[in-house]
Amino acid sequence: MGIISRGFQGRRRGDDDRLPPGQYLVDDFPVLSTGPTPRIPLERWEFAIDTETAQTHRWTWPELMALPQETPTVDIHCVTKWSKLGTGWQGVSLDTLFENVESAAEYALAYSYGGYTTNLPLEDLLDGKAWIVHKFDGEELAPQHGGPARLLVPHLYLWKSAKWIHGIRLLDEDWPGFWETAGYHNYGDPWREQRYEGD
Ligand SMILES: Nc1nc2c(c(=O)[nH]1)N[C@H]1C(S)=C(S)[C@@H](COP(=O)(O)O)O[C@H]1N2
Ligand SMILES: [Mo]
Numbered sequence: 133m134g135i136i137s138r139g140f141q142g143r144r145r146g147d148d149d150r151l152p153p154g155q156y157l158v159d160d161f162p163v164l165s166t167g168p169t170p171r172i173p174l175e176r177w178e179f180a181i182d183t184e185t186a187q188t189h190r191w192t193w194p195e196l197m198a199l200p201q202e203t204p205t206v207d208i209h210c211v212t213k214w215s216k217l218g219t220g221w222q223g224v225s226l227d228t229l230f231e232n233v234e235s236a237a238e239y240a241l242a243y244s245y246g247g248y249t250t251n252l253p254l255e256d257l258l259d260g261k262a263w264i265v266h267k268f269d270g271e272e273l274a275p276q277h278g279g280p281a282r283l284l285v286p287h288l289y290l291w292k293s294a295k296w297i298h299g300i301r302l303l304d305e306d307w308p309g310f311w312e313t314a315g316y317h318n319y320g321d322p323w324r325e326q327r328y329e330g331d
Contacts, residue, residue: 147217150207150215150217151215151217152209152215152322152323152325153322153323153325154213154325154327155209155213155214155215155322156213156214156215157214157215157216157217158214158215158216159216161216161219161268161277162210162212162214163276163277164210164212164290164291165276165295166248166310167246167247167248168246169246169275169276169296170244170245170246170296171275172245172280172296174193174280175193177192177193177280177281178190178191178192178298178299179191179196179229179264179281179297179298179299180298180299180300181229181230181233181299181300181301181302182299182300182301182302183233183234183235183237183302184235184236184237184302184303184304185234185235187233187234189229189232189233191229193280196224196264196266196281197266199224199228199229200224200225200228201222201223201224202222202223202224202225202263203220203221203222204220204221204223204263204265204284204286205218205219205220205221206218206219206221206284206286207219207286208286208290208293209286209289209290209322210289210290210291211289211290211291211316211320211327215322219268219269220268220269220270221263221265221267221268221284222265222266222267222270223263223264223265223266223267223281223284224263224264225260225262225263226257226258226261226262226263226264226300227258227259227260229264230257230258233302235254235302237254237302237303237304238253238254238255238303238304238306239251239252239253239254239302239303239304239305239306239307240252240253240254240256240257240300240301240302240303241300241301241303241307241309242283242292242294242297242299242300242309243294243297243298243299243300243301244294244295244296244297244298245296245297245298246296248294248295248296248309248310249294249307249309249310250291250292250294250309250310250311250312251306251307251308251309251312251318252285252288252292252319253306253319254302256285256287256288256292257285257300261285261287262283262284262285263283263284264281264282264283264284264297265281265282265283265284266279266280266281277295278293278294278295278296278297279296280296281296281297282294282295282296282297283295283297283300287321287322288319288320288321288322289317289320289321289322289326289327291311291316291320292320306318315328315329316328316329317329317331
């Protein structure tokens with residue numbers, strides 16, 4: 133990238149470098165859900181990390197809110213080819229949630245209220261790469277986008293960012309989730325265009 137020019141052509145130079153292969157930019161925020169939007173009252177909401185040795189760590193809503201909050205601004209990429217740049221969120225880093233979790237597992241399966249699941253290597257949730265977010269663009273996260281809270285793993289295709297997150301199960305073996313079982317790529321790196329199994 134040589135020249136930086138802002139506010140000149142409407143779209144900033146550099147946006148193209150932020151767009152993975154085969155993606156196009158959108159300004160709106162499409163909703164993609166496989167089923168109805170579950171409604172979870174905050175008094176009953178709970179997030180859990182279940183380890184491979186059957187240790188469970190649980191957080192209620194007030195407990196999640198009391199943890200250090202981060203405000204990541206990230207680009208998101210859906211496998212249906214839309215990308216949205218510079219989205220602003222608020223939530224808790226998975227590093228914070230994993231602080232007291234002892235595990236030697238390599239794999240994670242995120243599971244949601246409503247039954248959705250998605251798998252990823254545990255290391256893709258750590259080191260500042262993933263959050264449980266509950267605000268988008270300064271507002272409470274809307275139910276259709278995963279509110280009260282969703283997983284946000286922006287370096288992978290957005291199907292890995294489970295909406296209505298309920299917990300993360302740590303596993304010694306990789307268990308494919310909903311889309312991964314249905315022929316989508318097991319890992320889903322947008323920069324390597326890993327859309328489908330075999331890509
Ligand atoms: N629980 C749950 N999470 C989900 C999905 C879903 O159907 N259920 N869809 C996934 C897919 S395919 C995408 S592209 C994103 C869409 O998020 P959005 O509806 O906020 O754009 O959520 C992901 N997380
Ligand atoms: Mo998607």
